[in-house]
Amino acid sequence: MLPPGPKSPIPLQTIEWIVRPTHFLRRAQQRYGEPFTIRTAWSDAPMVLTSDPDEIKRAYAAPPDVLQGGDAADFLEPFVGRNSILVLHGDEHLRQRRLVLPPFHGEALKRWTATIQQLTHEHLDTWPTNKPFKALPKMQELTLEIIQRVIFGSKDPELKAALRSALDLTQSTPNLIAMSLVQRNIGPYGRFLAATKRIDELVYKRIDEPSRGDSILDLLRDSGATREELRDQVVTLLAAGHETTATALAWALERLARHPTDLTADPDPFINEVLRTRPVLSITARKTLQPYPLGQYTLPAGVYVAPCIYLANRRGRPIPWGGGTRRCVGAAFAQLELREVLRAVSSRFTLRPTRAEGERMRRRSITLAPSRGAEIIADPLA
Numbered sequence: 001m002l003p004p005g006p007k008s009p010i011p012l013q014t015i016e017w018i019v020r021p022t023h024f025l026r027r028a029q030q031r032y033g034e035p036f037t038i039r040t041a042w043s044d045a046p047m048v049l050t051s052d053p054d055e056i057k058r059a060y061a062a063p064p065d066v067l068q069g070g071d072a073a074d075f076l077e078p079f080v081g082r083n084s085i086l087v088l089h090g091d092e093h094l095r096q097r098r099l100v101l102p103p104f105h106g107e108a109l110k111r112w113t114a115t116i117q118q119l120t121h122e123h124l125d126t127w128p129t130n131k132p133f134k135a136l137p138k139m140q141e142l143t144l145e146i147i148q149r150v151i152f153g154s155k156d157p158e159l160k161a162a163l164r165s166a167l168d169l170t171q172s173t174p175n176l177i178a179m180s181l182v183q184r185n186i187g188p189y190g191r192f193l194a195a196t197k198r199i200d201e202l203v204y205k206r207i208d209e210p211s212r213g214d215s216i217l218d219l220l221r222d223s224g225a226t227r228e229e230l231r232d233q234v235v236t237l238l239a240a241g242h243e244t245t246a247t248a249l250a251w252a253l254e255r256l257a258r259h260p261t262d263l264t265a266d267p268d269p270f271i272n273e274v275l276r277t278r279p280v281l282s283i284t285a286r287k288t289l290q291p292y293p294l295g296q297y298t299l300p301a302g303v304y305v306a307p308c309i310y311l312a313n314r315r316g317r318p319i320p321w322g323g324g325t326r327r328c329v330g331a332a333f334a335q336l337e338l339r340e341v342l343r344a345v346s347s348r349f350t351l352r353p354t355r356a357e358g359e360r361m362r363r364r365s366i367t368l369a370p371s372r373g374a375e376i377i378a379d380p381l382a
């Protein structure tokens, strides 16, 4: 038997999940207690959510033949491809993880610091001053430029435009509802698939170019991956590696404008608080491959156990990067980006909000973003 949860039909729960995600989660928790079960068109089976720190620890530590990651990302497959680390399972998933993890960790990270600083300052030169602007699109542009440089070793304005035009289709609420409930090759979803084709052309062009020697693409090439595998890895890293970081940065700027803080020295406490109170992703999910005990229930095989980032963070033991063998591959890299961009902003501007009240958390594609796109005014420091 599954834990209780909202009884409304799947399309209605899907709409709530898209339109009022945080309200939906808080209300279900209040009404049904934990764990509770939700059903949306975003996953092929019911999802059982928990924010209990011990249950979360146990779920992240469960071996992949008990709880399997990847399935909940199936809906991303038309975009990221079937060889993407996001959708693979078992040994194949671990093999891909071992491939992409090293360049985003430890010592290897240091070589990106100067690149991030340089691109950030170039970008800050273009900020409008003393008048309102939306920080979210600006941050999307910057983080996409950074991750492109890291993956390819150079900028690629055409690919940047193609990626943004695909992802922008997933940002409006009506489009998201249409794409979630009618996945035919027409309307916004059809346009999304067409935009993905254009991305493929441009990515394959880069894959077929001779190696430059020091980019992540070169490193992946050396692993003996096929062209299709390379395409899927690159598109996954481009997408997973910029939309999330851009949204976290937009939240950081939205907060910073309302709570001025000097971030030039140690931005980490500020960053951690932003990631805790404004999580970019709301849940992580694993599929049960065998009966799984959760609280007083024994879940059947074939449903999802979902540690809920949004609710867990509110309880005070934050899980911004998920955990276990599916923990965010880019966590250290994203932290480096957040740190360097916020330091640079803080060294050049003071920020003001356009309205006193904070922005609400609104769904944009799979992220929870500031409802007005983080509207701020930047005054240059003398």
Ligand code: HEM
Residues within 6 Å of the ligand: 069, 085, 086, 097, 104, 236, 237, 240, 241, 242, 244, 245, 248, 280, 281, 284, 285, 320, 321, 322, 323, 324, 325, 326, 327, 328, 329, 330, 331, 333, 334
């Ligand atoms: C603030 C920025 C970011 C946040 C909040 C974030 C958060 C997350 C979360 C919660 C997961 C799921 C973990 C789980 O299921 O346990 C994840 C997975 C992942 N993230 Fe991130 N991420 C961020 C930035 C990045 C960056 C910069 C990259 C790449 C350079 C990246 C690449 C990935 C990949 C490839 C996965 C899938 C890992 C797997 O399934 O093995 N992320 N991320």
